[in-house]
Amino acid sequence: MSMRICLGLMLALGAMNLTGCAWLVAQREPPPEPIVVESVVVEPERTVEPRVPIQAKILPHAILVLDLEDVDAELDLYRQALLDADRPALAPDDLGYFMDVLQARLLQRLGGTGVDFRREDDRVWLRLPAGSSFDSGSVRLDGEMRAALDLVGKAIAGFDQVLLSVHGHTDATGPLEVNRRISEQRALAVARYLVDEHHVAASVAIVGHGPLNPVASNDTPEERARNRRVELRIDPLVR
Amino acid sequence: MLGFTLVAVAGVLLVSVSVAWLLWRMSLAAEEARAGELARALGLRTEQILVDARATLERLDGLTVERCSAEHLVAMQDAAIARPHIRTIGHWRAAERLCGLGFVGPPGLRPARADRIYESGVIAWWPGPQTEVGGVRLFLMRYGDHDIAIDPGMLLETGPVRGAHAELWLEGLRLASTGENLDLPQPESLALGLTLDHANGRIVSRYSHASVLPIDIVAVEPIGRFWGRYLPAASIAAVLGLALIVGWVVALLRYSRRQMSPPTQLREALAANRIQVHYQPVVDLRTGACVGAEALARWEVEPGEWISPEVFIPMAERSGLIARITLSVLSTVLRDMGDMLRDSREFCVNLNLGSEDLLGNHFAQALSKRLEAAGVAPQRLKLEITERVLLNDDDTRARIVDLRRRGHAVIIDDFGTGYSSLSYLEKLELDALKIDKSFVDGIGTGAVTGGVIGHIIEMADSLGLGMVAEGIERAEQVDWLLQRDVRYGQGHFFGRPLSAEDFHAFVRAKGIAVAPRRTSGVEVLSV
Numbered sequence: 001m002s003m004r005i006c007l008g009l010m011l012a013l014g015a016m017n018l019t020g021c022a023w024l025v026a027q028r029e030p031p032p033e034p035i036v037v038e039s040v041v042v043e044p045e046r047t048v049e050p051r052v053p054i055q056a057k058i059l060p061h062a063i064l065v066l067d068l069e070d071v072d073a074e075l076d077l078y079r080q081a082l083l084d085a086d087r088p089a090l091a092p093d094d095l096g097y098f099m100d101v102l103q104a105r106l107l108q109r110l111g112g113t114g115v116d117f118r119r120e121d122d123r124v125w126l127r128l129p130a131g132s133s134f135d136s137g138s139v140r141l142d143g144e145m146r147a148a149l150d151l152v153g154k155a156i157a158g159f160d161q162v163l164l165s166v167h168g169h170t171d172a173t174g175p176l177e178v179n180r181r182i183s184e185q186r187a188l189a190v191a192r193y194l195v196d197e198h199h200v201a202a203s204v205a206i207v208g209h210g211p212l213n214p215v216a217s218n219d220t221p222e223e224r225a226r227n228r229r230v231e232l233r234i235d236p237l238v239r
Numbered sequence: 240m241l242g243f244t245l246v247a248v249a250g251v252l253l254v255s256v257s258v259a260w261l262l263w264r265m266s267l268a269a270e271e272a273r274a275g276e277l278a279r280a281l282g283l284r285t286e287q288i289l290v291d292a293r294a295t296l297e298r299l300d301g302l303t304v305e306r307c308s309a310e311h312l313v314a315m316q317d318a319a320i321a322r323p324h325i326r327t328i329g330h331w332r333a334a335e336r337l338c339g340l341g342f343v344g345p346p347g348l349r350p351a352r353a354d355r356i357y358e359s360g361v362i363a364w365w366p367g368p369q370t371e372v373g374g375v376r377l378f379l380m381r382y383g384d385h386d387i388a389i390d391p392g393m394l395l396e397t398g399p400v401r402g403a404h405a406e407l408w409l410e411g412l413r414l415a416s417t418g419e420n421l422d423l424p425q426p427e428s429l430a431l432g433l434t435l436d437h438a439n440g441r442i443v444s445r446y447s448h449a450s451v452l453p454i455d456i457v458a459v460e461p462i463g464r465f466w467g468r469y470l471p472a473a474s475i476a477a478v479l480g481l482a483l484i485v486g487w488v489v490a491l492l493r494y495s496r497r498q499m500s501p502p503t504q505l506r507e508a509l510a511a512n513r514i515q516v517h518y519q520p521v522v523d524l525r526t527g528a529c530v531g532a533e534a535l536a537r538w539e540v541e542p543g544e545w546i547s548p549e550v551f552i553p554m555a556e557r558s559g560l561i562a563r564i565t566l567s568v569l570s571t572v573l574r575d576m577g578d579m580l581r582d583s584r585e586f587c588v589n590l591n592l593g594s595e596d597l598l599g600n601h602f603a604q605a606l607s608k609r610l611e612a613a614g615v616a617p618q619r620l621k622l623e624i625t626e627r628v629l630l631n632d633d634d635t636r637a638r639i640v641d642l643r644r645r646g647h648a649v650i651i652d653d654f655g656t657g658y659s660s661l662s663y664l665e666k667l668e669l670d671a672l673k674i675d676k677s678f679v680d681g682i683g684t685g686a687v688t689g690g691v692i693g694h695i696i697e698m699a700d701s702l703g704l705g706m707v708a709e710g711i712e713r714a715e716q717v718d719w720l721l722q723r724d725v726r727y728g729q730g731h732f733f734g735r736p737l738s739a740e741d742f743h744a745f746v747r748a749k750g751i752a753v754a755p756r757r758t759s760g761v762e763v764l765s766v
Contacts, residue, residue, distance in 0.1 A: 090334060096351035098334040100362055101381065104353075108360020108383060158332040158384075 062191065062204040064184060065165075071207055079163050079237055082203050088161045089237040095122060098236055102159055109155035115148055126152060126232040134228040136173065139185040141193055149190060152232065153198025159234070165205040166191045167231045171224035172211040184208030190230045203237070247488055258480045266469035271432050274444045278456040282448025285394055285407060285414070288324055289452060292380050292387050293361055299328070300383030306330055307338035315385075316340055324393040326377055329386050343372055343388055348379055354412055365412045366391055378414060391415035405458035426455035435462075502558035504540065505551060509563050514538055516571040517736035520745060521589065521707060521729045524721050529749050531587035533623070533729060534572045535736050536564055552593070561593030566605060572620075573613040575739035579746070580619040589621045589650065594628045597638040607645055617646030623673065625652045629663045636667055643668060650707065655695055664702055672699050674725070676710025682719045696723050 065074045083089055090098055103119050106126075110117060114129035128148045134140070141149070156164070168187030170179040187206045194200040216223035295318045304310040307330060315328045319341055327341025327348075336347035350369035356362045360383070366376035370388070377388040391414045395405060406423050407415040416423075429445040436443050441459045448454045496504065508514055518532035538546045555561045572588050579586050596602040610617055622642060628635060629651070639649055648670035656675045678692040699706050708720050711730030720728060734745055 093351065094334045094349055097349035097353075100353040100356060101331075101334060104356050104360050104362035104381065105383070107356065107358055111358060111360065161333065 062206060064188075065205055065207045068207070068209060068212065075163065075165055075205055075235065078203075078205055079235065082163065082237060083239060087203055087237060088201075089239045090161045092238055095236060095238050098159075098161070099124075102156075102234070105159070106155055110151055113148070113151050115151055122236055124234040126234070128152075128230060133225045134186055136171070136224070136228065137182065139182060139189050141189055145190075146193065149193050150197070153194050153200060156200065156202070156234065157198060160201040161237050162202045163205060163235045163237060164191075164194075164200065164202040165207055165233045165235070167207045167209055167213075167233065169209050169213060169215075169227055169229050169231070170211050171227040172214065172218040173224065176210055180208050180210035182208075183210050186228075186230055190232070202234075247492060251484060251488055254484050255481060258477055258484070262473045262477055262480075266465075266473055267433055269469065270442070270465060271444070274433070274458065275446055278444075278446030278458075279448055281394065281407065281456055282446070282454040285391075285409065285454050286448070286451050288322075288389065288394070289380075289409070291322070292325070292389060293382065295322075295328075296361070296380065296382035296385050296387060299330075299385040306384070312338065312340065324389050324391075325387055326372070326375075326390050327388045331381070331384050331386060341388070343377075347386070348372070348377065348388060350379065355410065365409070365414060403458045403460060405456060408455040408457065410453055411455075421459070423457050423459055426457055429457065501551070501554055502560065505538070505555060505558070505560055508538055508540070509560065509567055512567070514564060514567050514571075515738070516568050516575065517738055518576070518588075518742040519729050519736040520734040520742070520749075521587075521727055522733045522749075524708075524717055524726055524728050527733070527749070529733075529746055530585055530727065531589060531621070532576070532742060533589040533736075534568055534591070536568050536591075537736075552591075556593050556595065559595060561595045562602060565590070565592060565596050565602065569606065569609060571739075573609060573615060575742075577613050577615065580613075580615040583619075587619050587621050587648075589623050591623045591652065592628070594635070597624070597628060597635045600638065600641065603638065603641055603645060606642075606647075618648070621648040621650055621670070623650045623652040626654065626656070629667070636663070639667060639669075643670070655691065664698075664704075669704060671705035671707060674706060674708045676730070679708050679710045679716055679720075679730070680712075682716045683713075693723070696725060700724070 063078055065071055065078075067074055099119070099122055102124060106117050106124065110126075116127040116129070118125050128145065134145075135142075156162075166187040168183035168185070168190070170183045170186075172179075184206060185208075187208055191204045191206060195204070211218070211227065214227045215229070216226040218224050218227060299314060299318065302311065302314055304314065311330065315330070319325045319328050325341070327339060327343035329336045329339030329341075329343070329347050331337060331347065334349060336345060339345075339347065348364070348370055350364040350367070352364075352369075353362050354365045362381045364370050364379040366378050368376070370377045370379050372388075375390055375392065378391045379386060379388050381387075391407065394407060395415050395417050403417065404421050404423065405417050406413055406421065408426050411427070424443060426445050426447070429443060431445055431447060434443045434445070436459075440463075441461050442465050444456075444458050444460075446456045448456075496507075499507070515537045517535045517537050519535060520529045521531040521533060522528060523530050536548055536552065538548075538551050540546055552561070552564075555564050569590060572590065573580070576586075576588055580588065592602070606620075607617070610620065624639065629639075643649055650671040650673055651669055652673050653675045654672040655678060672695070674692060674695060678695065681692065696706065706725045706727065708716075708725050708728040709730060711717060711720070711728045711732045713732060716730075717728065717732065737745055
């Protein structure tokens with residue numbers, strides 16, 4: 001399994017309460033200089049292309065998942081790293097209560113808003129409304145997108161003992177690498193909006209899927225628009 | 240009569256069963272109404288508490304005050320203190336209770352699995368081990384960042400089902416119970432209303448209430464307690480009802496008996512042995528000693544209400560019942576007078592025959608058989624036949640001959656009143672004549688009949704027939720008859736027709752003649 005997570009750095013910073021690991025590491029307070037972190041190859045047998053860093057505001061407690069072969073495995077590793085770094089987490093006995101209450105909260109706040117969510121046991125998927133999409137090639141959050149994210153931000157406020165993974169997607173127009181970068185930037189924009197505007201304190205992972213996981217064919221403009229989307233996944237952190 | 244009685248009894252039974260059934264159904268209906276009303280009240284109260292809890296949570300969630308500030312705590316305190324069933328109110332961030340008040344400590348209740356998560360965002364945990372605090376299982380409801388714990392036992396304790404074994408179910412899940420391990424059936428397994436659980440000797444009731452939330456109440460009660468509640472009233476109602484029914488049936492029976500045709504009534508009377516026999520003494524005019532009695536049928540329709548033989552004997556003749564009456568009278572005579580008839584060689588009983596008795600030899604055979612069975616000599620039973628009967632035909636005469644041959648004396652009754660050719664007096668061998676009362680009445684009055692009786696006596700004498708005078712009411716009649724050698728008589732002067740008991744008393748007082756007939760001396764034997 002290959003990792004692009006710089007676990008070493010994360011653990012080193014853990015003691016300094018800079019628990020977030022990653023490629024974009026950080027603190028909110030230091031001046032927003034772009035920090036370029038070399039990817040650490042955890043498993044040497046797999047090598048990865050060096051990536052162009054995203055010029056972005058620094059996100060605390062965030063990583064960028066680069067290996068799309070096994071996203072779940074990478075997220076599991078990250079969750080473990082977060083637990084090792086003493087990020088807020090749930091006692092095992094509280095997991096059921098926490099998920100029930102989270103589900104009820106999402107029903108209360110998101111019911112009828114167009115923000116779609118579904119619970120899969122101890123995991124929740126959120127999908128922004130179909131109408132809120134990115135312009136082709138754009139990473140800008142339009143008004144509709146912001147409104148939907150406002151709802152999500154309020155709904156999940158307080159539910160900090162989770163790993164919030166933000167999954168960006170593009171349509172199939174254009175080169176794969178470009179699209180992947182665009183999808184990362186879309187996810188990052190969403191994550192940044194939630195953190196900046198709603199002070200979401202959860203740990204965050206950014207995943208740029210590019211065009212690899214479409215929800216529609218790419219034959220019509222409408223279908224391509226549906227593919228240009230961001231989905232959010234909430235996994236509780238259990239000690 | 241028997242059939243009618245059976246029908247009446249069956250009717251009474253049917254009505255009694257119907258009344259019992261009706262009272263049972265009414266008791267059940269009353270219990271259903273009572274329990275249903277209790278359940279409705281309980282359901283309404285439960286619903287009201289839950290709706291109110293939900294509204295309270297929404298209000299707290301909508302407050303704009305700073306969380307866990309003094310103001311916030313006061314708001315929670317005010318909500319709790321006004322609702323005694325609320326045991327705690329808490330404010331939460333996700334799974335962490337930040338502040339709150341009540342009887343549940345700071346960590347708060349965090350059951351692992353919600354029983355209901357509603358579309359509205361309300362989440363509820365039914366009472367169970369995971370909501371148990373100090374042995375009390377709480378009902379927990381959360382909306383947004385606040386939760387409320389309710390003690391559902393308060394519903395049943397203060398509610399209308401106090402003292403019963405009951406369970407309260409909300410949305411198909413048990414919310415409250417008056418005790419542990421009650422072994423009550425689940426609501427879905429029960430029909431609405433009352434169910435009789437004979438196996439366990441109890442009445443199980445289920446009531447549902449569902450205006451906002453589906454609520455079921457299941458309660459059990461021993462059948463004994465159920466009866467304790469309804470038996471007194473039901474018993475009184477049953478007794479009153481049955482008394483009314485019996486009164487009604489009796490009235491109906493009396494009415495219908497009056498409405499019955501006389502022959503039918505007579506038949507019923509015969510079947511019920513209600514034809515009685517009275518005995519009019521026959522005396523020796525010379526001594527005044529009782530030598531016998533004429534058995535007279537009496538029909539007592541109702542106590543104290545008698546029907547005259549002059550009315551019912553002709554009716555019995557017409558409806559072919561006379562043979563039965565004769566046999567009935569015979570049986571009674573043998574029962575009443577058996578001892579005297581066996582013991583005395585003089586004492587005789589006169590039995591009246593009807594024309595039907597002489598139609599075949601059936602009567603003669605039955606008579607002999609019964610006399611034999613009773614050990615009474617045929618000579619002790621004399622047979623009285625009216626002139627009208629003699630008119631009939633030669634067969635009748637043959638029967639009379641047969642009866643005389645069997646040893647019975649045959650007496651012509653009411654002689655001289657019916658149309659009679661008198662020729663039969665020569666053709667038939669007879670034993671005696673009865674001089675009708677109408678002739679005896681004329682004695683000493685100088686009436687025309689006074690002459691007739693003299694001729695009758697002469698004729699009887701010349702034919703060698705004995706004589707019995709009927710309807711003697713005065714001593715001068717006795718003297719007159721004695722002068723003309725009429726030896727026997729009966730009438731009010733000697734004694735009215737008496738019941739068997741009275742007749743025995745009469746005989747004890749007067750004595751009976753025991754000497755054989757036609758001897759000069761008469762011994763009087765006191766019985």
